[in-house]
Amino acid sequence: MKQFYGEKTFGLIDCNNFYVSCERLFRPDLANKPVVVLSNNDGCIIARSNEVKKLGISMGAPYFKHKALIRKYNVTVFSSNYPLYGDISQRVMDVLMQMEPEVEVYSIDEAFITFPKGKYLDLENYAGFLKNTVQRDTGIPVSIGFGPTKTLAKIATWFAKKKSSTDSTFVMNDQHHLETLLAGVDVSDIWGIGRRYADRLKKQGVHTALALIQCNDTWIKKQLTIAGLRTVMELRGIPCISLEKAPPVKKSIGTSRSFGQPVHALSALQEAVATYTTQAAFKLRSRGLKASIIHVFIRTNSFRKEQAQYCNSKTLTLSESSSHTATLIKAALTSLKAIYQPGYHYQKAGILLSGLVPENYEQLHLFNAPDPSSISLMEAVDTINKRWGRDTIQSGAVGLIRDWCHRQLEKSPAYTTRWSELPIVKAAPPETFSVA
Ligand SMILES: [Mg+2]
Incomplete structure (x- = not known):
């Protein structure tokens, strides 16, 4: 056996x-x-x-x-x-x-x-x-x-x-123990089977993990794709998924948040977007990366049907990838200005940095060599903020009063x-x- x-x-x-x-x-x-x-x-x-x-x-x-x-x-x-x-x-x-x-x-x-x-x-x-x-x-x-x-x-x-x-x-x-256990596990509680797939299985009469492992492989693959079949093999005790020891390489870094109260003024949105960009830029540098694409979005509260709704976003490609807070804030605020419309109750804003490359990856611009003093400035800011808290030194663009801050x-x-x-x-x- x-x-x-x-x-x-x-x-x-x-x-x-x-x-x-x-x-x-x-x-x-x-x-x-x-x-x-x-x-x-x-x-x-x-x-x-x-x-x-x-x-x-x-x-x-x-x-x-x-x-x-x-x-x-x-x-x-x-x-x-x-x-x-x-x-x-x-x-x-x-x-x-x-x-x-x-x-x-x-x-x-x-x-x-x-x-x-x-x-x-x-x-x-x-x-x-x-x-x-x-x-x-x-x-x-x-x-x-x-x-x-x-x-x-x-x-x-x-x-x-x-x-x-x-x-x-x-x-x-042992196997017997396993089968008794799986009889008590609902398909929606299996790791790797999302709600949509679980609903589909239930519609066809497969409610428990035990019932699922007894299904035919071709049928499983048809219902759940190859990834689902891998999960079923694992449920049968055959290892198909190994440990991922290195964290997957990040494709993007983002920060977005709902506001503590609705925001109307461009100036408040500017402070929020500058703050999120500052946080994302810090994450970027701490992972040794630079970004070349910056995406900004704003939106109203879609649950408040009685209010006028608006949402928009803008993506901007930098001429040169950067991890410098001021450069990224400048780009983010340019995008924000382009999409902002007065007269709405804004509920959320966010930014997403992508096109990530390692810090040491240089694609030098003919006339724009990176300024070494700006790199050491960012290093100094990060060191101080790591030690004394992340708001110790920051760009003036993030504002001081910050009414929009979340509760x-x-x-x-x-x-x-x-x-x-x-x-x-x-x-x-x-x-x-x-x-x-
Ligand atoms: Mg827990």
């Missing part, structure tokens, strides 16, 4: 209620208390503690709809604090990379690992050890699933989360990324507060 595990074992490590767990790190008084984290602009609920899940508040639910419930159950509310989550995520990934040579950072709170057959004799034991190590070194609780393929590891983690809150690890054992009324401090916001540890028994 075919061995259930092949040459490699795959694992998925998924941080539990990640944004909530990050907030609780610095607020240990909130352990076992209901907590939510809101999206940019405090619009929707994007992370919930288990206590909140039990109240029946769903993922992505609008905040205003549940305000009464939140007050009634004394739920603590946080605006999203991405510098904090990004930093804690890096710590979790660092711990995993110290333990395993093959790690794929899949998202801010998930990572795949893989290791050869026989490396660990007792997989249950190893999953527990890994979980405890991440928790001890970072303070973040995780769920871990092991299986013979990436897709099955993802399903194993899903079962790990369904188990008791104390254990939260799950190892697939973040409940944001916690940047505990780990800003000197001025470091947590202060008061004299207290060590078991009640420990800084990771």
